[in-house]
Amino acid sequence: AQSVTQLGSHVSVSEGALVLLRCNYSSSVPPYLFWYVQYPNQGLQLLLKYTTGATLVKGINGFEAEFKKSETSFHLTKPSAHMSDAAEYFCAVSEGGTSYGKLTFGQGTILTVHP
Amino acid sequence: GAGVSQTPSNKVTEKGKYVELRCDPISGHTALYWYRQSLGQGPEFLIYFQGTGAADDSGLPNDRFFAVRPEGSVSTLKIQRTERGDSAVYLCASSLTSGSGYEQFFGPGTRLTVL
Secondary structure (H helix, E strand, O other), X not given: OOEEEEEOOEEEEEOOOOEEEEEEEEOOOOEEEEEEEEOOOOXXXXXXXXXXXXXXXXXXXXXXXXXXXXXXXXXXXEOOOOHHHOEEEEXXXXXXXXXXOOXXXXXXXXXXXXX | OOOOEEEOOEEEEOOOOOEXXXXXXXXXXXXEEEXXXXXXXXXXXXXXXXXXXXXXXXXXXXXXXXXXXXXXXXXXXXXXXXXXXXXXXXXEEEEOOOOOOOOOEEXXXXXXXXX
């Protein structure tokens, strides 16, 4: 069975500071990994995904994440936070290969950006 | 084009009542997923359709929950004899086809409150 743990339910940063949201996963097969963002009263939006190949993945809005198999991690980073980044972020895992794509989500991290 | 839409956006009902939640996927998407998001938690998988058939309903919590997709497009999630514990946001997502590499596009959700 696969699972996702997001360390820190709330993260607060100053505008312009580094954003680091942590995600660890467990999976019995090579995983596909995702980060989604949820703005208030909006649906989940895909930020980036890792399937195969390059372990450093770049997404929208300046976010990137690195797949580290040895650490079973997929942490999300952004060099400089912007006020518009305030939202809730979810890490998710799906079994790759012939899996149909069912997602298992972490519990989410609320990012607050201070001026 | 239009994204995934869900109706109603909010539903308040009394314990023991029957409710139906509707999902309109992106046109041409053959895969459709239902998730449930409780307060402070990440979305949890309920059921997945490929075309008209439910390929995996392992996430449905009990036999009070049922979902259909009769023409391979619109889907309805049905909950009988609602309980207060059913209160949550119900999310629908669609993707071009099944498989872990395909992005799931999420609707804004239906917030269900059972009094």
